[in-house]
Amino acid sequence: MSPIDLPEPPYTVVVFTSRLRSDLDDDARAAYDRMSARMEILASEQPGYLGVESARGDDLEGITCSYWVDDAAAVAWKQVTAHLLAQERGRQDWYADYRVRVATVTRAYGKRA
Template identity: 35%
Template sequence: MFAVIFRATVKETDSEYRIMANKLRKLAFETYGCLDFVAVCEGDQEITISYWESKMAIKTWKENAEHLIAQELGQKRWYSSYNVQIVEVKHEYRF
């Protein structure tokens, strides 16, 4: 299993941002096999962690046409900076 950690400094959000975020989240689950998706915002910081079965699923998700539009809008309007990390989950335990 792999996780994508997206950390961003939010510049501005608007109604289009929320609509796009909801649409992409649904698309990630229904079309690309996302296993889990958690987003947290505090002040101007946003952290999103999504979980995937494979790096190929992550790659095809990143290259989705609507996701590419969202990435462009994120760079131009919504974020002043962001960082993406893709990590492999080696061990997991739960309570």
């Protein structure tokens, strides 16, 4: 995963950390991967979307950071019907554990390649 370019702060980040269920078979994992890809595309079409960074390890633990122009844009994304359905499916079928944290980024810095 390479860091994405974002505008100067402030902006909102939604940090989603999760652990997939260890009993997922190949079909369930493929369904999860398809849904994740669809949600990334759908999010990118929403007003106020700035970008996403996501990674998942072999240990089934993952992190996704989605970036939004402000809290209102992040809240609006949470309420998109297809996203609500994906959230419910995740709770029922895919996630053993997850956490969501929302914050305002006030500073950002780093090194570009």
